[in-house]
Amino acid sequence: MNGLFVTGTDTEVGKTAVAGALAWAFRRRGIDVGVMKPVATGCRREEGGLVSDDARRLLEAAQAADPLDLVSPYRFAPPVAPLVALQQGSSISLDRIEEAFRALSDRHEILLVEGIGGLLVPLDAEATVADLARRLRLPLLIVARAGLGTINQTLLTLEAARSAGLEVLGVVLNRRPPRPSLAERTNPQVIESRGKVPILGVIPDLSAPSPGRLAAHLKAGEILDRLRSRPVEERRRIRRLARLDRRRIWHPFTQMADWAKGEPLVVESGEGVHLTDTKGRRYLDGVSSLWVNLHGHANRDLDAALRGQAGRIAHSTLLGAANVPSIELAEELARIAPPGLTRTFYSDSGSTAVEIALKMAFQYWRQNGSPRRRRFLHFVNAYHGDTIGSVSVGGIDLFHRTYRPLLFKGFKVPSPYCYRCPLKLAYPSCGIACLKPFEKAVRAHRREIAAVVVEPALQGAAGVITQPKGWLKRVERVCRKNGLLLIADEVAVGFGRTGRMFACEGEKVRPDFLCVAKGLSGGYLPLAATLTTERIYRGFLGSHGSLRTFFHGHSYTGNPLACAVALENLRIFRRERVLERLKPKVRLFAEELKRFSRLPHVGEVRQRGLIAGIELVKEKRRKAPYRWEEKIGIRVCQFLRGRGILLRPLGNVIVLMPPLAISADQIRLLCREACAAIEAVTRG
Numbered sequence: 001m002n003g004l005f006v007t008g009t010d011t012e013v014g015k016t017a018v019a020g021a022l023a024w025a026f027r028r029r030g031i032d033v034g035v036m037k038p039v040a041t042g043c044r045r046e047e048g049g050l051v052s053d054d055a056r057r058l059l060e061a062a063q064a065a066d067p068l069d070l071v072s073p074y075r076f077a078p079p080v081a082p083l084v085a086l087q088q089g090s091s092i093s094l095d096r097i098e099e100a101f102r103a104l105s106d107r108h109e110i111l112l113v114e115g116i117g118g119l120l121v122p123l124d125a126e127a128t129v130a131d132l133a134r135r136l137r138l139p140l141l142i143v144a145r146a147g148l149g150t151i152n153q154t155l156l157t158l159e160a161a162r163s164a165g166l167e168v169l170g171v172v173l174n175r176r177p178p179r180p181s182l183a184e185r186t187n188p189q190v191i192e193s194r195g196k197v198p199i200l201g202v203i204p205d206l207s208a209p210s211p212g213r214l215a216a217h218l219k220a221g222e223i224l225d226r227l228r229s230r231p232v233e234e235r236r237r238i239r240r241l242a243r244l245d246r247r248r249i250w251h252p253f254t255q256m257a258d259w260a261k262g263e264p265l266v267v268e269s270g271e272g273v274h275l276t277d278t279k280g281r282r283y284l285d286g287v288s289s290l291w292v293n294l295h296g297h298a299n300r301d302l303d304a305a306l307r308g309q310a311g312r313i314a315h316s317t318l319l320g321a322a323n324v325p326s327i328e329l330a331e332e333l334a335r336i337a338p339p340g341l342t343r344t345f346y347s348d349s350g351s352t353a354v355e356i357a358l359k360m361a362f363q364y365w366r367q368n369g370s371p372r373r374r375r376f377l378h379f380v381n382a383y384h385g386d387t388i389g390s391v392s393v394g395g396i397d398l399f400h401r402t403y404r405p406l407l408f409k410g411f412k413v414p415s416p417y418c419y420r421c422p423l424k425l426a427y428p429s430c431g432i433a434c435l436k437p438f439e440k441a442v443r444a445h446r447r448e449i450a451a452v453v454v455e456p457a458l459q460g461a462a463g464v465i466t467q468p469k470g471w472l473k474r475v476e477r478v479c480r481k482n483g484l485l486l487i488a489d490e491v492a493v494g495f496g497r498t499g500r501m502f503a504c505e506g507e508k509v510r511p512d513f514l515c516v517a518k519g520l521s522g523g524y525l526p527l528a529a530t531l532t533t534e535r536i537y538r539g540f541l542g543s544h545g546s547l548r549t550f551f552h553g554h555s556y557t558g559n560p561l562a563c564a565v566a567l568e569n570l571r572i573f574r575r576e577r578v579l580e581r582l583k584p585k586v587r588l589f590a591e592e593l594k595r596f597s598r599l600p601h602v603g604e605v606r607q608r609g610l611i612a613g614i615e616l617v618k619e620k621r622r623k624a625p626y627r628w629e630e631k632i633g634i635r636v637c638q639f640l641r642g643r644g645i646l647l648r649p650l651g652n653v654i655v656l657m658p659p660l661a662i663s664a665d666q667i668r669l670l671c672r673e674a675c676a677a678i679e680a681v682t683r684g
């Protein structure tokens with residue numbers, strides 16, 4: 001799709017005149033040019049409906065004869081902003097505009113799309129003109145009025161365009177008076193140098209409305225050349241990126257020999273729960289970009305928080321100084337965390353958050369009278385990250401086996417996996433008998449154990465293996481009775497994923513350490529925190545010479561950009577009542593998930609909040625798993641990719657973990673498509 005989005009620094013700056021003149025000039029050069037004025041206000045009522053004079057003028061200049069419903073899918077009579085013209089409760093669908101745009105693109109070589117007002121004009125309660133330009137993936141031509149104030153207006157528009165991720169082709173200045181003042185004469189150069197943008201025309205007089213006359217003042221040839229070379233350059237760029245990815249990048253948890261054979265999906269932009277790749281294909285992000293995103297991509301408020309902080313400072317260290325956002329965030333975390341967790345230690349990933357909790361627990365006992373407590377008790381199928389310390393307390397053989405010689409030894413005990421209960425028992429009549437080995441290990445080693453490390457509610461990376469009700473509470477009780485510290489790893493389940501802010505709340509568990517990362521920054525930036533109690537904190541106090549200091553820290557600890565975004569993430573929870581609005585979504589999700597259980601190759605469907613794991617089995621009655629080589633999960637996800645849905649499996653488990661911002665319709669779509677994909681792939 002090729003085209004240009006004509007926008008202005010203001011309304012009434014001559015966008016339609018410039019777009020018309022360009023259409024005329026292109027047409028004269030033999031280009032089949034189409035026009036679009038997707039949202040038109042101030043329309044006249046005629047027989048057959050509302051008619052936009054602007055759209056008519058554009059069509060005339062382009063000598064195009066497309067139906068008005070494609071050229072202007074949204075037409076309003078009042079000459080006011082679309083947001084105001086819209087009837088209460090209705091909205092403007094970018095999908096619908098994009099559809100019309102695609103239809104027109106099929107008919108023409110180049111499309112000129114005229115925006116409405118300036119970039120930040122709201123189209124409806126959600127979208128702005130900039131969002132529309134972003135969606136159509138078109139470069140901008142900015143029309144500005146020549147005269148006093150032009151520089152400021154134009155530079156502001158350029159800034160808005162660039163911070164919305166838009167490409168600017170150039171600027172056209174309008175209505176330069178016959179005897180320009182010094183300002184008007186120098187404006188173009190200042191805009192070019194300060195805005196780093198070419199001036200593609202200076203039009204003296206708009207009152208002579210013939211497009212041909214106006215076109216004489218535009219660098220139409222240059223604009224056309226740029227537009228015509230774009231598709232070629234674009235294809236070259238896409239191929240180059242794919243090639244370089246294969247040549248330069250080593251992807252995590254990926255067999256690169258397989259990767260090199262395939263075509264990489266290169267994500268270029270996002271919007272809400274959708275991702276767009278370099279080829280312009282849109283995907284529903286069904287795993288929240290690996291469990292991190294909460295409120296959608298390119299979230300307006302998070303973007304603004306990020307930019308606002310970038311305008312102040314991007315980074316300063318917490319070693320020897322404090323910074324504003326990290327203080328505010330720590331206060332907010334203490335407010336929302338389970339009671340007693342009042343101290344925050346920052347780092348940058350879930351792995352380091354866990355690593356820090358381990359080191360703190362270890363050192364705490366060392367300098368508080370129990371130096372023999374230096375081992376960790378952890379669970380089979382646990383995943384706590386990929387650094388050596390966090391792998392040492394992990395329990396997924398597939399990931400961890402190789403590194404065993406590097407790891408420190410702890411006590412690994414079974415965790416619940418009700419679907420494949422090794423004791424062949426059933427909940428609740430089992431009385432959670434799988435806790436016995438845990439209790440036994442504690443009895444035997446209580447004086448050697450520093451802490452118990454656990455993922456509350458479910459073991460995510462092992463395949464969303466959910467814990468039976470009461471399991472976590474009993475783990476906590478055993479810890480309390482035996483004086484063990486409890487480390488809760490809420491890196492995956494924290495921040496609303498399970499329907500509660502933290503999964504610990506589900507069983508009113510109060511850990512000594514709470515590790516958070518992934519969703520902490522709303523899925524924007526690498527940020528993690530290890531929260532702990534005053535008791536642990538005080539265990540590190542002493543004189544300088546006592547060496548009770550916690551000797552740990554990262555260069556980017558407490559990064560202000562990440563903390564500012566995280567703070568806004570938490571504000572969104574409050575302002576938009578995210579947890580409350582999640583409840584009906586979770587119910588709908590549960591309802592929609594029922595369809596999976598009926599499939600012949602679905603063994604179990606496990607759900608907590610907006611997290612679901614669908615375990616595929618080769619043979620349902622015997623619960624026989626697919627073999628690793630069969631890549632069943634990978635194949636289902638590949639199938640879904642072709643249907644515009646992005647998922648990442650865990651072995652034979654299909655994981656659905658959409659952003660909390662997902663809508664009811666999108667939940668239905670996600671489940672319907674995933675179900676169809678499983679059916680299609682397992683049948684084959």
Ligand SMILES: *Cc1c(COP(=O)(O)O)cnc(C)c1O
Binds near residue numbers: 354518
């Ligand atoms: C993802 C994850 C981690 C590791 O977090 P990273 O930011 O990837 O290092 C730790 N624990 C759990 C439960 C996780 O899901």
